[in-house]
Amino acid sequence: MSPTTASSKKLVLSLVLGWVVVYIASAYVLKKLGLSTSVVITDSLVSTGLLLLASLLVINSAKYYLPSTYQLVGILLSALILSLLWLFISNSLLKITFRSSVAYLDFLQNSLLVRFVLGFFILIIVTTAATLLYNWQERQKENQRKADVEALSREAELFKLRQQLQPHFLFNSLNSINALIALDPPQARKMVQQLSDFLRGTLKKEESKMVTLEEEIGYLNLYLEIEKVRFGNRLQTRIDIGDDCKTALLPTLLLQPIVENAIKFGLYDTTGQTLITIHGHSEGNELIISVKNPFDPETSTPKKGTGFGLSSVKRRLYLLFARTDLLATGAEGNIFETIVKIPQQQ
Amino acid sequence: MSKVIIIDDEFLARSMVKEYLKKHPQLEIVAECSDGFEGLKAIQEHQPDLIFLDIQMPKISGFEMLELVENPPAVIFATAFDEYAIKAFDAHAIDYLLKPFDQERFDKAVARFAAQNKPTAIENTKELLNDAQLPGSNSRIVVKNGSKIKIIPVQEVFYLEAADDFVKIFTKEGYYLKNKTMTFFESFLPADMFVRSHRSFIVNIQEITRIDPYEKDGHVAILKNGAKINVSRNGYAKLKNVLGL
Numbered sequence: 001m002s003p004t005t006a007s008s009k010k011l012v013l014s015l016v017l018g019w020v021v022v023y024i025a026s027a028y029v030l031k032k033l034g035l036s037t038s039v040v041i042t043d044s045l046v047s048t049g050l051l052l053l054a055s056l057l058v059i060n061s062a063k064y065y066l067p068s069t070y071q072l073v074g075i076l077l078s079a080l081i082l083s084l085l086w087l088f089i090s091n092s093l094l095k096i097t098f099r100s101s102v103a104y105l106d107f108l109q110n111s112l113l114v115r116f117v118l119g120f121f122i123l124i125i126v127t128t129a130a131t132l133l134y135n136w137q138e139r140q141k142e143n144q145r146k147a148d149v150e151a152l153s154r155e156a157e158l159f160k161l162r163q164q165l166q167p168h169f170l171f172n173s174l175n176s177i178n179a180l181i182a183l184d185p186p187q188a189r190k191m192v193q194q195l196s197d198f199l200r201g202t203l204k205k206e207e208s209k210m211v212t213l214e215e216e217i218g219y220l221n222l223y224l225e226i227e228k229v230r231f232g233n234r235l236q237t238r239i240d241i242g243d244d245c246k247t248a249l250l251p252t253l254l255l256q257p258i259v260e261n262a263i264k265f266g267l268y269d270t271t272g273q274t275l276i277t278i279h280g281h282s283e284g285n286e287l288i289i290s291v292k293n294p295f296d297p298e299t300s301t302p303k304k305g306t307g308f309g310l311s312s313v314k315r316r317l318y319l320l321f322a323r324t325d326l327l328a329t330g331a332e333g334n335i336f337e338t339i340v341k342i343p344q345q346q
Numbered sequence: 347m348s349k350v351i352i353i354d355d356e357f358l359a360r361s362m363v364k365e366y367l368k369k370h371p372q373l374e375i376v377a378e379c380s381d382g383f384e385g386l387k388a389i390q391e392h393q394p395d396l397i398f399l400d401i402q403m404p405k406i407s408g409f410e411m412l413e414l415v416e417n418p419p420a421v422i423f424a425t426a427f428d429e430y431a432i433k434a435f436d437a438h439a440i441d442y443l444l445k446p447f448d449q450e451r452f453d454k455a456v457a458r459f460a461a462q463n464k465p466t467a468i469e470n471t472k473e474l475l476n477d478a479q480l481p482g483s484n485s486r487i488v489v490k491n492g493s494k495i496k497i498i499p500v501q502e503v504f505y506l507e508a509a510d511d512f513v514k515i516f517t518k519e520g521y522y523l524k525n526k527t528m529t530f531f532e533s534f535l536p537a538d539m540f541v542r543s544h545r546s547f548i549v550n551i552q553e554i555t556r557i558d559p560y561e562k563d564g565h566v567a568i569l570k571n572g573a574k575i576n577v578s579r580n581g582y583a584k585l586k587n588v589l590g591l
Contacts, residue, residue: 168402171426172356175445179358182365232357267355271381271404299405299486299497 011133015055015126022122023048039104043094050090051119054082055126062130075131079123086123087116169226169260170199176230191229198222202253210249213280213287217241220255220278227263234273235263241280248280248287250342251320257313258291258338265336266293287342295336310338349392351377353385353408354400354424359445363398363424366452373456380404382411383495394419396459398443401425406495410488413475413524414495420467421474422455440470476530484534487515489522496522500539504553505575506531508546516573541588543567543581551588 026044035043058078091108098104173195180188201219217239228235259278266274279290310327317326317340326341350373354360360378367373373396377388381404389397399421401408412418423435423442435442441455459467487498504516508528514521532542543549553569557577560566565577567585577585585591 168426171445172359175362175426176356176358178446179362179365183358183361230356230358234355268402268404271383296405299499 011059011130012056015052015059018126019048019052019055022051033107035104035107039098039101042097046093046097047090047115047119050086050093051122054086054119054123058082058123058127059130062127062134071131075124075127079120079127083116083120083123086119087112090115166202166260170195172230173226180229187229191226194222194226198226206252209252211252212246213241213248213250213289214246216250216252216255217278219253220259223256223259231267234267236273236275238275238277240277242282245280245282245287248282248342248344250287250289251316254313254316254340254342255289255291258289258310258340261310262291262293262336262338265295269295269299282344285344287344289340289342291338291340293336294334295331297331297334313340348373348395349376350374351379351385351388351392351394351397353379353382353388353397353403353411355380355403356400359400359424362446363452366449369449369453370456382406382408385411386414386490386495389415389419395464396420396422398422398424406488406497409475412471413488413526414490416525418468418471418475420459420462420464421471422459435474440474476527484536487524489515489524491522498522500535501550501552503535503540503550504569504571504573505550506540506548518571538588541581541584543585544576544578547575547577547581549575549585551585554585554589557582557585 023044026048027040030040030043031037061078091112094108095105098108173191177188177191177195180191198219201222221239224235224237228237255278259276262276263274266276274294277290277292279292281288310329314324314327318324321343323343326343328339330337330339350367352360352363352375354363357380360380364375364378367375376392376394379385379388383405385397385399388394397419399408399412401423402425403411408423412421421440423440424445424447425442426445441458443451443455462470485500487500487503489496489498498515498517502517504518506516506528507514507521509523511525512523513526513528513531515524528542528546528548531548532540535548539552540548540550549567549569553571554567554575555570557565557567560577563579565582567575567577569575
C-alpha cells in the first residue's frame with residue numbers, strides 16, 4: 001500500500017469517528033431540549049448523516065480539485081454552498097418525516113440558524129483538513145519526483161564521466177606503456193605524451209563546441225596512434241578527407257566514439273589485419289563522414305555491434321540538430337559502414 | 347618444471363608477462379598465442395600446466411576458449427577492466443591480474459599457482475566456467491565441431507536438450523554438443539527468448555508454432571521444423587507467461 005492511500009484511509013477513519021462524536025453530541029443536546037427519543041434519534045441521524053455525506057463529497061472533490069491560489073476563499077465558499085444545501089435537504093426531509101408534529105416543526109424552524117452555523121463550521125473543518133492533506137500529499141509526490149530526477153541526472157553525469165575516461169582503453173594503454181618501458185623507453189615516453197594529450201583533449205572539451213574537421217581528425221590521429229601501439233600491425237587505418245571539407249564544422253569529439261566502435265568491432269570480430277577507413281566529403285550543405293570496418297557476417301549480427309557505442313552519438317546529434325536521420329549504419333559483404341551527416345551553416 | 351602458455355591479443359601485453367616470467371625459471375613458456383583459436387590449438391598440443399589468459403580477444407573471448415578445452419589447465423587471468431568477472435574469480439580462488447600490474451603482484455599470482463596442487467587448480471577452473479555469468483556474451487554460444495570452432499548466435503538456436511553430462515544444441519544444421527548443465531543455459535540464455543519447458547528441454551519461443559495437450563497433465567510444443575518438445579505442467583505455465591497467454 002502506498003503512503004498516500006494509507007493517509008486517505010486514516011482520513012476516512014477519523015471522519016467516521018468525528019461523525020460518531022457529532023451524532024452523540026447532537027442527540028444529547030436534542031434530548032436536553034426535551035424532545036422524544038424517537039425524534040432525537042431520527043433528527044440526529046438525518047442531520048449528521050447528511051453532514052457525513054457532504055464531508056465525503058468534500059474529501060473526494062478536494063482530491064481532484066486543488067486550488068493553489070484563493071485557497072481560503074475556495075474553502076469558505078464550498079463550505080458555505082454545501083452547508084446551505086445540507087440545511088435545505090435535511091430540513092425538507094425532517095419536515096416530511098414529522099409533518100404531523102406541529103411542536104417539532106416549530107422547533108425545527110427556530111433552530112435553523114444554529115444548525116446552519118454548526119454545519120458550516122464542521123464543513124469548514126473537514127474541507128480544510130482535506131485540502132491540507134492533499135496539499136501535503138501533492139508536495140510529497142513533488143519532492144519524490146524531484147529526488148528521482150536528481151538521482152537520474154547524477155547517474156547520467158557519472159556515466160558520462162566513466163565514458164570519457166574509457167577505463168578499458170586507459171588501462172590497456174597503461175599496460176602497453178608498462179611493457180614498453182623495458183622494451184623501448186623512447187617509445188614509452190612518446191606514448192605517455194600521446195595518452196596525456198588525448199585525455200586532456202577529452203576532458204576539456206565542451207559538448208556543444210564546434211571544431212573544424214581538420215582539428216577533429218588531428219585529435220582522432222592521436223587516438224589512432226595509441227591504438228596502433230597497442231595492436232601493432234593488426235590495426236591499419238586510412239584517412240581520406242577531401243580538401244573542400246577540411247574547414248567544415250562538426251561537434252567536437254563526435255567521430256572518436258564512432259571510430260572506437262569500428263576498431264572494437266573490426267579487431268574483435270576478425271583475426272588478422274583490420275583496415276579501418278575514414279572518408280569525408282561534402283554533399284550539398286552537409287558534411288558526410290563514412291567509417292568502415294571489416295566484420296564476420298557469419299558469426300555476428302551487425303545490429304548488436306552498433307547498438308551501444310553509437311546510441312550516445314545519435315542522441316547527441318539529435319540534441320544538437322533535432323534530427324534523427326544523421327547517423328546510419330549498414331553492412332555490405334564483410335564490411336560494416338557507419339555514415340554520419342553533419343549539417344553545415346550557410 | 348611447469349609448462350606455460352600466454353594468450354593475449356596484444357603483443358606488448360604478452361611481452362610484459364614474458365618479462366615478469368624471467369624471474370621464474372621453473373616456468374617454461376611453450377607457446378604464445380594472439381587469439382583463442384591459436385590458444386585452443388596450443389593447449390591441446392602442449393597440455394600446459396598454467397595459462398595466462400586475456401579475456402577480451404578477437405572472435406572468441408578467453409572464457410569461450412576455456413569452455414572448449416576438455417581438461418582446462420590452471421588459469422591466471424590478465425584483464426584490464428571487468429567488474430563482473432572479478433567476483434567470479436574470487437569465488438573460485440582463481441587469480442587474476444588487473445592490467446597494468448607489477449612484478450610483485452605477478453610473483454604473488456605465480457606463488458599462488460605453485461601452492462595449489464594440480465587437481466584443485468583444474469577443479470577451480472571448471473567451477474568458474476560453470477558458475478560465472480559473464481557479461482555481454484549471452485548473445486552467442488561457442489561450440490567445437492571436430493577441430494573447428496563454431497559460433498552460434500542464440501537466435502539461431504531452435505532448442506536445447508539434456509543428454510547426460512552434455513547439452514545438445516539444435517540449430518538448422520543439426521545439433522552440437524556442449525559440456526554444460528541445463529541450469530547453466532537456463533540462466534545464460536536471454537529469458538525473454540528461451541524457456542525451460544521441461545527438465546530436459548529449453549526452447550526458443552520464436553520457433554514454436556503450436557502447443558498441444560499430451561497425455562493427462564502434459565503438453566507438447568511443436569516447432570517450425572517439426573520437432574516435438576516436452577512441456578511439463580510447470581513449463582506450460584512459464585510458456586504461457588512469456589508468450590503472454
